[in-house]
Amino acid sequence: MRAQxxxxxxxxxxxxxxxxxxxxxLIAGNGGSAAEAQHLSAELVGRFAxxxxxxxxxxxxxxxxxxxxxxxxxxxxxxxxxQVEAFGSPGDVLVLLSTSGRSVNLLRAAETARRLGVRTxxxxxxxxxxxxxxxxxxxxxDAAAPHVQETHLMAVHILCRAFDLRLxxxxxxxxxIIAARSxxxxxxxxxxxxxxxxxxxxxxxxxxRATGTARFAGSGAVAR
Numbered sequence: 084m085r086a087q088x089x090x091x092x093x094x095x096x097x098x099x100x101x102x103x104x105x106x107x108x109l110i111a112g113n114g115g116s117a118a119e120a121q122h123l124s125a126e127l128v129g130r131f132a133x134x135x136x137x138x139x140x141x142x143x144x145x146x147x148x149x150x151x152x153x154x155x156x157x158x159x160x161x162x163x164x165x166q167v168e169a170f171g172s173p174g175d176v177l178v179l180l181s182t183s184g185r186s187v188n189l190l191r192a193a194e195t196a197r198r199l200g201v202r203t204x205x206x207x208x209x210x211x212x213x214x215x216x217x218x219x220x221x222x223x224x225d226a227a228a229p230h231v232q233e234t235h236l237m238a239v240h241i242l243c244r245a246f247d248l249r250l251x252x253x254x255x256x257x258x259x260i261i262a263a264r265s266x267x268x269x270x271x272x273x274x275x276x277x278x279x280x281x282x283x284x285x286x287x288x289x290x291x292r293a294t295g296t297a298r299f300a301g302s303g304a305v306a307r
Contacts, residue, residue, distance in 0.1 A: 090222050091238060094204060095245035099253065101176055107139035109170055109201070111163045111192055112180035115232045117144040119180050123239045131243040135250060141170060143192075163192035173200030180235055181205070182228040184212025193217040206235050 098108060108127065110120040120142045127140035143166045144150070153165045167177060177196045179189045184207035193214060196203045205218035208231040215221035224234045 087222055087224075087238065088241060090220065091242045092245045094220070095242055095249050097202075098176065098242075098246055099249050101174060102138045103253075104174065106172070106174040106176070107141065107170070108176045108178060109141050109143055109167060110178045110180075111143040111166075111189060113186050113188070116180035116182065116235070117142075119232070119235050119239060120144050120178070122236070123178065123242070126239070126243045127246075131240075131247050133247060133251075135247065143167070143170075160187045160191055163188050164195040167192050167195045167199065167201065171196060171199045171201040175201045177201050177203045179203060179205045179214060179218065180207075181212075181214055182208045182231040182235075184208055184210075184214040184223070186214070189214055190217060206238055207231075 101108065108124075110123050111117070112120040121144060124140040124142035127138045129137070143163050149166065150162055153162045157165060163179075171177065177192065179193060181189050184205065189205075190213055193203045193205070194217065195201075197217070203218040203220075205214045205221040205223075207215050207221060207223050208228060209225045210221070210223035212223070215223055222238060224231045226234065
């Protein structure tokens with residue numbers, strides 16, 4: 084699974100970049116893969132192993148009113164594509180899970196994502212398959228469907244673990260940058276009593292936002 088781990092580590096880095104630049108992740112699948120989509124969303128909105136801030140992940144499998152309305156009005160093939168059209172923006176990420184890689188509603192979602200500039204990652208069964216070919220990147224598991232789903236569960240946990248490690252590393256590095264620049268900022272302040280506090284340098288404020296935790300009074304930068 085070493086090659087798959089490298090893919091998942093790359094995805095974790097891309098997810099962190101997407102989240103820290105104001106983007107979100109959308110996730111979908113059918114049946115057991117729908118449960119896995121909700122599992123991944125829960126790990127990102129909630130937490131995986133350690134306390135951290137929440138990140139915007141939406142499972143497209145949970146809103147029964149939307150699912151039934153779109154299925155009734157447009158057909159089940161469009162149940163995810165319609166939601167990608169509603170929620171997706173350029174720079175967002177769409178994660179699609181499928182043991183076969185042939186579910187039509189996921190193929191339509193991938194097509195819509197491509198049209199909107201949303202990156203698509205697929206977790207599928209054996210390659211080649213249409214979903215992997217439509218996606219920007221794919222992790223394909225050469226196994227029977229039950230074992231594909233088991234491996235997808237492992238992949239979700241590996242992805243979340245890699246994401247948390249990258250977040251912690253970036254937070255630590257940004258904290259060091261902020262501390263150094265804040266010291267420079269303090270030394271540069273006008274020493275006169277009653278003088279107005281100068282604004283925080285833009286680079287320092289940007290680093291603060293990227294930590295996901297820091298708050299600076301008077302800087303106007305509240306990190307998310």
